[in-house]
Amino acid sequence: MKNTDKLGILKGMIRIRLVEQYIARRYPEQKMRCPTHLCLGQEAVPAVFGAFAQKKDVFVGTYRSHGHYLAKEGNLLSLFAEILGSSKGCSHGYGGSMHIMDESVNFYGTSAIVGGGVPIATGAAYAFKYRRDPQVAVCFIGDGAVEEGAVYESVNFAVLHDLPVLYVCENNRLAVTTPIELRTKNTKIFNRFSDLGLKGISVDDIEIDKMIDAAGRAYELARKGKGPCFIEVSAHRWATHVGHDYEGPAEYWHQDPHDKDAFSCPIAALVRQLVDRGKINMQDIKALRGKINEEIERTFNKASGFALANDSDFEDKVYASGLLSKLPKKTIKGAGKKYMHKEASKLVNPF
Amino acid sequence: MKMARRLSYAHAISEATDQAMQLDKSVIVIGQGTRDRGHIFGSMEGIFDKYGPDRVIEMPLSENAIAGICVGAALNGLRPMLILQRVDFVFLALDQIINHASKYHFMLGGKVNVPITVRLIIGKGWGQGPQHSQSLHSMFSHFPGLRVAMPSNPHDAKGLLLNSIFCDDPCILFEGRPLYSLEGDVPEKPYLEPFGKAKILQKGKDLTIVATSFLVPEAVKAANELKAKGVSAEVIDLVSASPVDEKTILNSVKKTGRLLVADVSWDRCGISSQISALASEKLFGKLAAPVRRLTVPFAPVPTGVMMENKYYPNSKEIIKACFILTGVK
Numbered sequence: 001m002k003n004t005d006k007l008g009i010l011k012g013m014i015r016i017r018l019v020e021q022y023i024a025r026r027y028p029e030q031k032m033r034c035p036t037h038l039c040l041g042q043e044a045v046p047a048v049f050g051a052f053a054q055k056k057d058v059f060v061g062t063y064r065s066h067g068h069y070l071a072k073e074g075n076l077l078s079l080f081a082e083i084l085g086s087s088k089g090c091s092h093g094y095g096g097s098m099h100i101m102d103e104s105v106n107f108y109g110t111s112a113i114v115g116g117g118v119p120i121a122t123g124a125a126y127a128f129k130y131r132r133d134p135q136v137a138v139c140f141i142g143d144g145a146v147e148e149g150a151v152y153e154s155v156n157f158a159v160l161h162d163l164p165v166l167y168v169c170e171n172n173r174l175a176v177t178t179p180i181e182l183r184t185k186n187t188k189i190f191n192r193f194s195d196l197g198l199k200g201i202s203v204d205d206i207e208i209d210k211m212i213d214a215a216g217r218a219y220e221l222a223r224k225g226k227g228p229c230f231i232e233v234s235a236h237r238w239a240t241h242v243g244h245d246y247e248g249p250a251e252y253w254h255q256d257p258h259d260k261d262a263f264s265c266p267i268a269a270l271v272r273q274l275v276d277r278g279k280i281n282m283q284d285i286k287a288l289r290g291k292i293n294e295e296i297e298r299t300f301n302k303a304s305g306f307a308l309a310n311d312s313d314f315e316d317k318v319y320a321s322g323l324l325s326k327l328p329k330k331t332i333k334g335a336g337k338k339y340m341h342k343e344a345s346k347l348v349n350p351f
Numbered sequence: 352m353k354m355a356r357r358l359s360y361a362h363a364i365s366e367a368t369d370q371a372m373q374l375d376k377s378v379i380v381i382g383q384g385t386r387d388r389g390h391i392f393g394s395m396e397g398i399f400d401k402y403g404p405d406r407v408i409e410m411p412l413s414e415n416a417i418a419g420i421c422v423g424a425a426l427n428g429l430r431p432m433l434i435l436q437r438v439d440f441v442f443l444a445l446d447q448i449i450n451h452a453s454k455y456h457f458m459l460g461g462k463v464n465v466p467i468t469v470r471l472i473i474g475k476g477w478g479q480g481p482q483h484s485q486s487l488h489s490m491f492s493h494f495p496g497l498r499v500a501m502p503s504n505p506h507d508a509k510g511l512l513l514n515s516i517f518c519d520d521p522c523i524l525f526e527g528r529p530l531y532s533l534e535g536d537v538p539e540k541p542y543l544e545p546f547g548k549a550k551i552l553q554k555g556k557d558l559t560i561v562a563t564s565f566l567v568p569e570a571v572k573a574a575n576e577l578k579a580k581g582v583s584a585e586v587i588d589l590v591s592a593s594p595v596d597e598k599t600i601l602n603s604v605k606k607t608g609r610l611l612v613a614d615v616s617w618d619r620c621g622i623s624s625q626i627s628a629l630a631s632e633k634l635f636g637k638l639a640a641p642v643r644r645l646t647v648p649f650a651p652v653p654t655g656v657m658m659e660n661k662y663y664p665n666s667k668e669i670i671k672a673c674f675i676l677t678g679v680k
Contacts, residue, residue: 092460101459119419153416334539344361344393
């Protein structure tokens with residue numbers, strides 16, 4: 001387990017925010033040529049759930065997953081390289097910002113189809129349970145995803161089989177740009193799965209203690225074979241759906257985290273708490289930001305120097321294997337005469 | 352001499368499933384009706400009793416999630432086989448099969464594989480009607496990333512199922528329900544039949560018939576009757592809709608100069624169009640007659656027995672088409 005103390009979580013949140021701000025700043029240069037969805041304002045969820053994750057746990061994200069990738073100890077250079085379209089990117093330039101994949105940290109392919117990752121995370125959890133492996137699959141979704149049928153189908157299956165999967169819903173009340181009130185009557189999400197038997201909890205992302213507590217318990221239950229959990233986290237998306245524009249206190253929360261305009265900022269909320277308790281001071285924050293920004297600048301410049309992926313053999317890259325498979329080398333029994341000249345059963349549904 | 356071992360198409364599938372599960376613990380099966388007395392028309396006979404509920408999962412009616420669960424399990428080391436008793440239900444699972452399974456290997460830089468097998472049963476015949484009996488191999492063959500095959504006999508049903516299960520890519524198998532009771536020689540040992548390999552079932556010199564699925568036995572029957580009329584037809588079982596075995600088809604048509612494609616799906620944007628385009632692109636000037644296609648009418652299948660019988664092409668219509676192609680009457 002990584003650093004689940006609040007200082008560790010704070011560092012994770014700040015790093016995600018600074019990376020996203022940096023991407024936003026450089027995005028208009030047209031060198032990052034793929035739809036890019038920033039998680040500015042929503043850094044708390046990835047940082048907290050990343051802090052509790054073990055290396056073997058699997059994260060399945062959405063198209064807005066830079067933060068989740070970094071929180072799963074993803075490689076910043078691979079992330080930048082991927083967004084810049086280099087073959088040194090984590091998906092070799094084939095995926096871009098929306099399809100980040102890194103098996104070395106068990107970050108499994110983000111989907112551009114809303115809700116698309118939910119069955120996949122659930123299937124990963126089935127594989128863990130099948131192998132009696134205490135791994136957890138964590139599936140990040142937004143409030144739009146719970147409008148998709150596949151989510152209900154998956155939840156039902158996960159509950160039925162007590163699968164070790166966490167559904168973490170970042171409710172920013174927006175699907176693309178459509179507010180939740182235009183999409184559903186009941187805007188509370190966490191309890192709508194309770195009739196399927198799913199345990200649910202709702203927290204606000206500025207209530208960092210509650211979220212840490214909820215995340216810790218959910219991981220523990222899943223790891224002990226007690227089944228899935230749904231955690232709804234109220235969050236604010238400061239970024240536009242796609243692209244580099246954003247508003248909110250991203251630029252000034254660190255000047256005065258007690259400023260009322262910084263109230264919706266989960267980082268400012270945690271800083272306030274830690275400063276008030278004397279665990280950290282604003283000089284530390286300044287130093288930390290400086291250090292991270294330096295890392296980001298250096299890493300981005302390095303990634304910018306990589307050659308762009310320029311393959312031409314697309315048709316050779318579609319399939320993982322050839323037309324003839326390989327049978328495992330093992331001696332096994334055939335069915336002998338069991339099925340010979342026997343009519344196939346026509347019971348129940350004869351046709 | 353040892354007697355040939357004859358199994359039904361359904362039991363060839365049962366045996367392949369059993370052997371795959373013996374060979375590799377990562378093979379799991381999920382479908383509806385896996386433990387009922389019908390054993391999915393006999394194709395799962397003995398499997399649940401032998402392997403139990405962890406490896407033979409009874410599915411809730413949630414096709415899309417279940418397909419995605421197979422993808423997620425496959426990404427994490429399992430080799431899931433999904434069975435849909437009626438091919439038509441697969442439309443509910445297309446997001447996961449097309450948007451996810453077929454693209455993951457490519458889209459994620461070749462770093463992950465999605466070894467899933469989807470068995471789809473075409474319920475042709477006995478009044479199954481328009482939502483139980485569509486032949487969808489053409490549609491699936493449109494998408495890169497999938498292997499698509501349609502075994503027409505018990506031998507191929509076993510070999511192609513084993514090949515699919517141990518393939519590292521998503522594979523779609525179309526099984527014709529009317530073929531389930533068909534018996535054929537099936538070796539007991541596990542063996543593989545490759546994708547992309549068509550089979551010449553009968554040699555001929557006057558024309559080539561490329562047939563699919565349950566039209567294959569009809570084509571063989573037609574070719575035998577044509578012999579009496581002095582027409583020598585070469586019959587090719589397409590076997591795989593993706594990839595299509597271009598070489599075998601082109602070599603045959605180069606020799607015969609005439610091509611009939613007899614397909615169980617619709618003509619428009621269908622596998623028959625694809626094979627027809629192949630012949631015109633590669634053999635322009637070498638064809639003695641325009642390519643002919645024999646497909647089901649461009650309408651859903653009606654349920655009523657008289658209409659249903661008229662709807663599906665059979666050996667008689669194949670013979671008629673061959674007469675037109677060769678000019679023989």
